Amino acid sequence: MNNRLPMGAEDRFVDRLRALLPADDAIRIGPGDDAAVVAAFGREMIATTDLLVEGVDFLPGADLELLGRRAVSVNLSDAAAMGARPRFFLLSIVLPAERGEDAALAICRGAIARGAEFGASLAGGDLSRGPSIVLSVALWGSLDQEPVTRSGGRPGDALYLTGYPGRAAAGLRIASSGAARSDLGEGDRELLDAYLDPEPRVALSLALASAGIPRAAIDVSDGLGIDAGRLARASEARAVLDRGRIPIAPALAAWARREGADALDCALGGGDDYELLFAAAEEAEGEISRLAAKLPVARIGRLEEGRGAVLRDSAGERAIDTLGYDHFEAQP
């Protein structure tokens, strides 16, 4: 579903959209970051929304409860990128006419349970018929400190990444093959689960934001390359990732060897990871590791003067800000 395509159409769209917006002082951060930040109700809040579309963002025949869970997870991940505390959400469901009340309830059950794990309650929603399943979640959260944006990074900052990118992309390939989960080995199950049930990095993000560590952050949803490019662009800097530091999960390496795929390509352009990429001082590494506890966080590169995003190794550099999913240019 994710594709390697020239970056930029989606970002260009956001620029054109911003030009249409009338001024509103209550909108502290509008379109173009992981979430909006508004100030109109006493305290600042973040708001974000993410769609899941059948055949584009998930495979036909997906388990509905898991789908509801994932729809909330991807929004929780956006809240995490802002350093926000998830609070409540609305869930809208488009279902084909032949699917009844029980299907809608299964989706809700997964969404409610997932929200509850992170302090976010379902407050309402909408239902409609349609040719295929679409889930739309809008999620609100509070801020205990200033929001973490994409734009606060500066040359010299180190870049950190939670977890293992590319597992979800391999998991999607496994899911697409139609293999039964029970027939999979442990490693492939790990990859499948990374795709079907991503883990939003809410707890770490709150701990980091509370300690004032991240200068900029983005959740890696469309691909590490394209999203590193977005963070760099917003921060008016250049993201330089160190090839030797990109964390490759053993399960991904094993799968790639078996399938003749390139694990690094999956890690850079796979998408659907929902890991947290953030810029912080190099000296913060020890504190970050301490706060992350068992969650692996790798220092994968740094911001430099310039533009774009590149992968650097002993042989030189290659551009990676085209590696990932662009909603305007991708053909599912």
Added chain:
Amino acid sequence: MNNRLPMGAEDRFVDRLRALLPADDAIRIGPGDDAAVVAAFGREMIATTDLLVEGVDFLPGADLELLGRRAVSVNLSDAAAMGARPRFFLLSIVLPAERGEDAALAICRGAIARGAEFGASLAGGDLSRGPSIVLSVALWGSLDQEPVTRSGGRPGDALYLTGYPGRAAAGLRIASSGAARSDLGEGDRELLDAYLDPEPRVALSLALASAGIPRAAIDVSDGLGIDAGRLARASEARAVLDRGRIPIAPALAAWARREGADALDCALGGGDDYELLFAAAEEAEGEISRLAAKLPVARIGRLEEGRGAVLRDSAGERAIDTLGYDHFEAQP
């Protein structure tokens, strides 16, 4: 698109959904009203979401800017039903792969302009591909007083309705016939516009709420009959509409005569009206008319002891709480 079907599946769904929800003191009003009311950010806010799905909620080939406008209008209407002041919205768009950036921007342009008329700014959104167009708006707003719910009515209250129900249903029939707007007479244009570009009753709703007049309210989106039934059910009362008082627009009467349709049926079961139905004291009628200024507001009946919703005339009563659109039982 709207259909006459036994009431209840959607309301039953909401009951089952509520049973799944863990307690959260911050959710003052959860699923089942026109909007949620949440207290988590200092001051209370309302939040609501409404989907528009191609082929179900609008016709294929619809003007995109008008569609963006309508997607915001139907959410503004929900805010109005709660007596809330619209403030921000998120807009998510699913577009077929062949539609590009300009199509998405046209939708945004209509949405932004409509929101601006009522003080609601676009704060963010999402984009995805899909087989057909889906628009999802999530809108939130502030409350200057206690929210107006569906449940505050009581036997003895009069029922009031803004505008003319049924025009949108006739407008949908006209739109479905493919007639060019420029070929239509003035009356048919009025009906078409009522369907394509409904007017949310935000200003009147704020004036009424500020004066403490409505005891309960609902926006008439699925049909006057079914929505009167919902208000009555929430208020644990019986809605009795007076046949002679249902306001029939002259344009609707003329269209119905010409087409051999029943104008009263359109008014009771048409849907897509986005008029405000509210319960208030009978003595408030003068004050309501004064606040409504040029907007017609009719006293169409009252709440009595009992259950359900009926239309009463000299011949007797007939149940009308099945007249309208149920999202679970309707076949578009």
